Amino acid sequence: MLLVDHGLDWNERNVARVARVSRGLAHYVCKTLVELGYVAPNEKHRLVLVDPLRLLKRWAAYHQYDRMNEFLDYHTLTRDNR
Numbered sequence: 480m481l482l483v484d485h486g487l488d489w490n491e492r493n494v495a496r497v498a499r500v501s502r503g504l505a506h507y508v509c510k511t512l513v514e515l516g517y518v519a520p521n522e523k524h525r526l527v528l529v530d531p532l533r534l535l536k537r538w539a540a541y542h543q544y545d546r547m548n549e550f551l552d553y554h555t556l557t558r559d560n561r
């Protein structure tokens with residue numbers, strides 16, 4: 480959600496609400512993102528995404544599309560492919 484709305488600033492409560500996770504998990508994730516340098520507090524002490532491209536590349540390196548989705552094979556006896 481930080482990557483989707485990377486122009487916004489966030490507090491942990493909003494992160495938890497939008498991501499639909501507990502406030503404790505949101506706190507842990509936000510703290511980790513700050514420590515790794517992906518997120519930084521602005522002058523209002525709200526969190527902003529510092530480098531969205533770097534975070535996207537990090538996510539892509541760990542995301543495994545084939546393990547996150549189920550693939551189904553199917554066949555049909557009809558010859559019409561429309």
